[in-house]
Amino acid sequence: MTQALSELTSIRVGGVPAEIFEAKTREDLIEHTLGVWRSGDDWLVLGGGSNMVVADDISELRIIKVSNLGIEPVRQRDESRVTVRVQAGENWDAFVAQMIEQGLAGFEAMSGIPGTVGAGPVQNIGAYGQELSDCMVRLEFLDYETQELAILETKDLQFGYRDSAIKRGRPGVITWVEFELQNLDGLSRPLYSTQIAAELGVEMGAQVPLLDVRNAVLKLRSQKGMVLDANDPDSVSCGSFFTNPMVSDAFARTLPESAPRYENQDDDGLTVKLSAAWLIENAGIKKGFSIAGSNAAISSKHTLAITNRGGATAAEIIQLAEFVQTQVSNKFGINLVPEPNFIGSF
Ligand SMILES: Cc1cc2nc3c(=O)[nH]c(=O)nc-3n(C[C@H](O)[C@H](O)[C@H](O)COP(=O)(O)OP(=O)(O)OC[C@H]3O[C@@H](n4cnc5c(N)ncnc54)[C@H](O)[C@@H]3O)c2cc1C
Structure with missing residues (x-):
């Protein structure tokens, strides 16, 4: 069966x-x-x-x-840099924990992200200032178009914020991924997250013991229902349901002063990343919100997560997501883009 x-x-x-x-x-x-x-x-x-x-x-x-498993060191460029090959079915967080145990830095701020290593490059997973693409070297890809194996380097994946060439429409299967991690004498990479820095009581850019970063991240994530936990109904979700929208500087200026904004200067000029959670809350949708009669609800800890409160259908999840999109679009003129993959027809 x-x-x-x-x-x-x-x-x-x-x-x-x-x-x-x-x-x-x-x-x-x-x-x-x-x-x-x-x-x-x-x-x-x-x-x-x-x-x-x-x-x-x-x-x-x-x-x-x-479900293919295995983690093996494949190269050591010098004393401080180690390349590991990880089979696609390995659990991401177990891999991160193992690297931290070995004193290797690179993914400590990405502790607690659920799922497998092979799925990581698909949307270039990231959290608290680190992204998979920071340390990925190459991967093996069984390409649907050619039906052949190919080795893809980081540049071939055209990574973006929660985005990659695979996600944009290059179907296939990742069989393993190689990462280059750093030995910084047991310390983290310079902290690039105000939340972790505040939690640890240090300055941005500080380097602290790897395990301290992991513990701080796991604490922050569980406060938001962002760690899979059988005892936490708010973690019956896909994590963030929408990506943070990127808008032009001119558009960002039309929003209320209190809207959080993170400026980003790139080849296309100044773009501004907005907080999807702020937009949802300020469009009038509160934590715990549910459409009458539906078993889908906004997480009681974080407006960005849609949860299944027990027995929800896929159609109910999508109905709530569309409701959120409509409210945000009506209020701010912004179309929130879902982060999870929708499989099948709804
Ligand atoms: C509580 C919670 C918190 C989360 N927090 C974060 C976060 O902080 N940051 C973040 O980026 N994400 C986060 N996520 C989303 C999720 O954990 C990641 O996207 C993760 O990489 C998904 O892994 P998975 O193995 O579960 O993928 P799946 O859900 O099984 O698959 C996701 C997509 O990848 C494809 N895929 C899976 N494996 C492969 C493979 N080997 N080769 C090719 N394609 C493949 C699937 O077909 C699908 O399109 C969170 C999710 C939850 C539930």
């Missing part, structure tokens, strides 16, 4: 697929995926299921679950 995807996704929605194949080795992953592609059937690559909303009817879909 095939499991429903509601049992394999963090927001606990999704119907019963045609098949679930769990690939426990890289070779199995490659061989099975090629077989599915040749069949012409609809397919989905599933990691930890923490960034997807899956439709209630997916009876035609074949699921390829990525």
Whole structure:
């Protein structure tokens, strides 16, 4: 009997697929995926299921679950830089914890992000001033277009904020990823998050023991329901449901003074990143909000997360997301873009 995807996704929605194949080795992953592609059937690559909303009817879909494991050092450029190859099915946070234990810096501020290593490059995961692309070197990619394996370097992925060439429409499967981490004598990279700095009582840019950063991040994240926790109903979510919008400086000036804004100077000029959570709250949607009769609700800890309060359908999750988008658009003229992947038709 095939499991429903509601049992394999963090927001606990999704119907019963045609098949679930769990690939426990890289070779199995490659061989099975090629077989599915040749069949012409609809397919989905599933990691930890923490960034997807899956439709209630997916009876035609074949699921390829990525579960290949292994972490191995592959190169040491000099005393302070180590490259590790991580198989795609490894749990992201377990990998981060292991690197911290070995005294390697690079991802300490990204502690507690759910999901697998292989899914990380898809949306260039990040938190508290660090992003996967900061330390990624290359990855192995089974390309749907060519049906062949390719090695993609960081530049090939055209990473952006929660974005990559894969997310923008280059289908395929990541089998492993290589990262270069730094030995900074047990210290973190310079802190680039005011929240972590405040939590630790140090200045921005300070370097502190890796474990201190991890502990501070895990504390901050659990206060927002952003760590998967069986005892926290606010973590039955996809994390942030919307990305923070990037707007022009001129547009940002039309917003109230109190709207948080983070300026970013790049080739296209001055752009401003806004806080999606602030926009939602100031469009009148409060923590815990729910549409009458629906089992989907805004998290009681953070307006940016949509949660399943028990028995919600995928359609109810999408209905609430669309309601939020409409309210924000009516109030501020901004179209919030969902972060999770929507699978199937709604
Ligand atoms: C409580 C909570 C907090 C979160 N906090 C953060 C955060 O701070 N920062 C952040 O960036 N994200 C965050 N997320 C989102 C999520 O954890 C990440 O996007 C994570 O990388 C998803 O991993 P996954 O293995 O669960 O991917 P899945 O949900 O299984 O898949 C996500 C997408 O990647 C594709 N995919 C998965 N594996 C592969 C592979 N091997 N090859 C090719 N494509 C693949 C899937 O087809 C799908 O399109 C959070 C989610 C939750 C539930």
